[in-house]
Amino acid sequence: MAAGTPLLELEGVSKAFGPVQALDRVDFAVSAGEVIGLVGDNGAGKSTMVKTIAGIHSADKGTIRFEGQEVSISKPQDATDLGIATVYQDLALCDNLDVVANLFLGREEVSPGIGTASRQLDEARMEHETGELLSNLAVTIPSLRSEVGTLSGGQRQQVAVARSLLGEPRVVLLDEPTAALGVAQTAQVLNLIRRLRERELGVVVISHNLVDVFEVADRIFVLRLGRPAGDFSAEATTEEHVVSAITGVGAEGEKRNGREDEKSANEDGEERR
Amino acid sequence: MSDVAASTADSTEGAIRPKETIRRLVQGDLASLRVLIGLALIWAIFQFENDRFLSAQNLTNLMLQIAATGLISIGVVYVLLLGEIDLSVGAVSGLAAAVMAVLNVKHGWNPYLAIAAAVAVGLAIGLLQGFLFSRFGVPSFVVTLAGLLAWQGALLQVLGSTGSINLNDPKITGLTSTFYSDAVGWVMAFAVIGAYGAVLLLGHRRRVAAGLDSESIGRLGFRFGAVAVVTIAAVLVFNSYEGVPLAVLILLAFVVGMEYVVKRTSFGRHVFAVGGNAEAARRAGIRVNRIRVAVFGIAGTMAAIGGIMAASRLLAVNQNSGGNELLLLAIAGPVIAGTSLFGGRGSVWTALTGALVIGSISNGMDLLALSSAVKFMVTGGVLLLAVLVDAVARQQRQGSGRV
Numbered sequence: 001m002a003a004g005t006p007l008l009e010l011e012g013v014s015k016a017f018g019p020v021q022a023l024d025r026v027d028f029a030v031s032a033g034e035v036i037g038l039v040g041d042n043g044a045g046k047s048t049m050v051k052t053i054a055g056i057h058s059a060d061k062g063t064i065r066f067e068g069q070e071v072s073i074s075k076p077q078d079a080t081d082l083g084i085a086t087v088y089q090d091l092a093l094c095d096n097l098d099v100v101a102n103l104f105l106g107r108e109e110v111s112p113g114i115g116t117a118s119r120q121l122d123e124a125r126m127e128h129e130t131g132e133l134l135s136n137l138a139v140t141i142p143s144l145r146s147e148v149g150t151l152s153g154g155q156r157q158q159v160a161v162a163r164s165l166l167g168e169p170r171v172v173l174l175d176e177p178t179a180a181l182g183v184a185q186t187a188q189v190l191n192l193i194r195r196l197r198e199r200e201l202g203v204v205v206i207s208h209n210l211v212d213v214f215e216v217a218d219r220i221f222v223l224r225l226g227r228p229a230g231d232f233s234a235e236a237t238t239e240e241h242v243v244s245a246i247t248g249v250g251a252e253g254e255k256r257n258g259r260e261d262e263k264s265a266n267e268d269g270e271e272r273r
Numbered sequence: 274m275s276d277v278a279a280s281t282a283d284s285t286e287g288a289i290r291p292k293e294t295i296r297r298l299v300q301g302d303l304a305s306l307r308v309l310i311g312l313a314l315i316w317a318i319f320q321f322e323n324d325r326f327l328s329a330q331n332l333t334n335l336m337l338q339i340a341a342t343g344l345i346s347i348g349v350v351y352v353l354l355l356g357e358i359d360l361s362v363g364a365v366s367g368l369a370a371a372v373m374a375v376l377n378v379k380h381g382w383n384p385y386l387a388i389a390a391a392v393a394v395g396l397a398i399g400l401l402q403g404f405l406f407s408r409f410g411v412p413s414f415v416v417t418l419a420g421l422l423a424w425q426g427a428l429l430q431v432l433g434s435t436g437s438i439n440l441n442d443p444k445i446t447g448l449t450s451t452f453y454s455d456a457v458g459w460v461m462a463f464a465v466i467g468a469y470g471a472v473l474l475l476g477h478r479r480r481v482a483a484g485l486d487s488e489s490i491g492r493l494g495f496r497f498g499a500v501a502v503v504t505i506a507a508v509l510v511f512n513s514y515e516g517v518p519l520a521v522l523i524l525l526a527f528v529v530g531m532e533y534v535v536k537r538t539s540f541g542r543h544v545f546a547v548g549g550n551a552e553a554a555r556r557a558g559i560r561v562n563r564i565r566v567a568v569f570g571i572a573g574t575m576a577a578i579g580g581i582m583a584a585s586r587l588l589a590v591n592q593n594s595g596g597n598e599l600l601l602l603a604i605a606g607p608v609i610a611g612t613s614l615f616g617g618r619g620s621v622w623t624a625l626t627g628a629l630v631i632g633s634i635s636n637g638m639d640l641l642a643l644s645s646a647v648k649f650m651v652t653g654g655v656l657l658l659a660v661l662v663d664a665v666a667r668q669q670r671q672g673s674g675r676v
Binding site: 088092093094095096097101105106107108110119120121124125127128131149 | 479482484542543549550552559617618
């Protein structure tokens with residue numbers, strides 16, 4: 001948990017879709033070297049918040065500050081330029097391309113030459129850089145030249161996260177990085193998130209899985225019906241507290257509600273695919 | 274850290290063994306090997322039935338027959354890589370040839386200018402169709418089907434009342450009737466072999482310099498040897514008839530050039546990306562629609578070039594130019610040779626190998642004096658077989674978790 005100015009700060013951010021108030025005066029901050037778990041029930045505004053930061057929606061009201069400077073994020077490119085990278089749930093990888101090609105997709109390295117159209121891809125350099133990046137992150141992929149479609153879900157997720165790091169971002173937003181992964185693969189992805197923290201990045205993880213959130217997050221930020229409903233230190237709180245903040249129900253009903261929440265979380269995941 | 278990199282390197286080289294090779298053969302990764310085996314089989318059968326099939330004269334003839342289809346197929350490969358289809362390439366090739374013929378014969382244009390105008394017509398048509406498809410989201414199937422009809426109409430219009438124009442300009446007819454002397458053929462053969470060796474060696478050196486694993490010297494040597502043997506054999510065959518034909522050089526130059534573009538440039542990489550997952554490509558900042566328009570432009574251009582070659586060989590342009598089964602053969606070729614109809618998988622070489630397979634079947638059946646009825650049915654069967662193999666390969670990939 002780093003001290004000083006937060007990397008990214010939201011103050012009084014609101015966003016409405018017609019009559020629905022998806023975000024209502026949300027204050028939020030993430031610092032370098034900090035992992036924040038963003039949790040909440042379906043429709044609590046988690047995705048809207050991430051999309052607002054990523055520039056897919058623009059906020060109706062409120063200010064966003066990046067490294068203390070007020071910024072306006074109205075399109076995805078704005079967020080990318082600031083150093084905010086987003087890894088979406090549906091991965092956005094090309095299954096027919098290999099790991100190197102996916103990592104560098106849209107920003108291929110080319111050898112010097114005449115004309116932009118005829119310049120040769122610098123495969124050797126891209127593969128070298130891919131190898132370095134993945135080994136720094138301790139991501140093990142059988143071969144950098146294997147098609148992404150042949151990889152396991154965990155490996156694909158790790159490739160997607162690694163790819164977001166190529167732009168040298170300061171803040172990484174992860175949307176449900178462990179959804180639909182097995183136990184071992186989830187552990188790999190959580191390890192990768194810890195390594196992002198070691199690299200002094202600010203990390204925001206949306207997850208429905210409180211076990212995973214407690215495993216990796218420093219702070220847990222709860223949204224409920226578009227309003228901030230709690231900001232817990234992961235070490236100092238318990239699952240019960242977080243669940244009651246998510247559901248808005250007092251201590252008596254918390255166990256049962258917690259289970260219901262996980263069930264609806266799975267449904268949500270399927271729906272989006 | 275470097276340990277991890279090293280272990281990645283090891284598994285690349287070490288792990289691919291017989292079982293893996295069979296799996297890749299079935300799943301279509303080694304489609305090129307599959308088609309070469311098929312071609313060898315076809316040649317063996319026809320040679321057995323008629324020993325003139327593998328004569329120098331017939332092989333030269335075969336290459337001249339496939340030049341036009343092969344060139345059109347190059348553009349089709351690009352469209353297939355996007356996961357789209359272009360049904361207008363046949364009609365566009367006819368129209369472009371007609372434009373060239375009218376300008377050259379009726380208006381007395383310089384042959385090179387007439388050819389350039391024809392290519393420009395193909396490019397413009399392709400860009401227009403690509404624009405309609407990408408801008409308005411009309412399925413490419415429909416846009417190009419409309420094109421197929423419209424450009425056929427335009428062909429009749431351009432040809433006018435005569436309905437047929439004979440070509441006699443030596444520059445144009447020479448495209449398919451020029452043969453090089455033995456000596457020139459050998460010089461070109463060794464230039465090709467030398468260039469290929471240099472490319473292999475430079476690539477190997479760069480990978481080693483970057484600290485990456487590279488193919489073993491043995492495998493590089495094998496690839497070099499294979500190309501050298503094929504090149505020398507081809508020149509031997511051509512030289513024992515009339516020499517290396519210019520048309521074959523044109524076809525090869527386009528295949529190599531367009532393969533370079535699709536495999537070695539970022540444009541080509543983006544074509545594969547759009548064909549594999551257009552949404553992912555869009556999120557990676559690739560201007561998907563621009564790629565689509567460019568690819569249809571390439572298809573139109575290659576169709577025009579193929580049409581010019583076909584006209585040059587026929588020595589005429591008539592109302593049938595670009596018609597008949599040309600369109601289907603141009604699309605069937607790459608698919609038979611392993612370019613997927615579902616997008617994102619394939620290579621420009623399949624334009625050549627596919628045209629060779631189809632051309633060999635057609636040429637062989639002509640030698641055996643089989644009727645058109647049989648020819649059509651056999652060619653249809655081969656196409657169906659190839660598409661089935663493609664679909665099965667796709668199912669296999671999905672079965673093993675690959676899409």
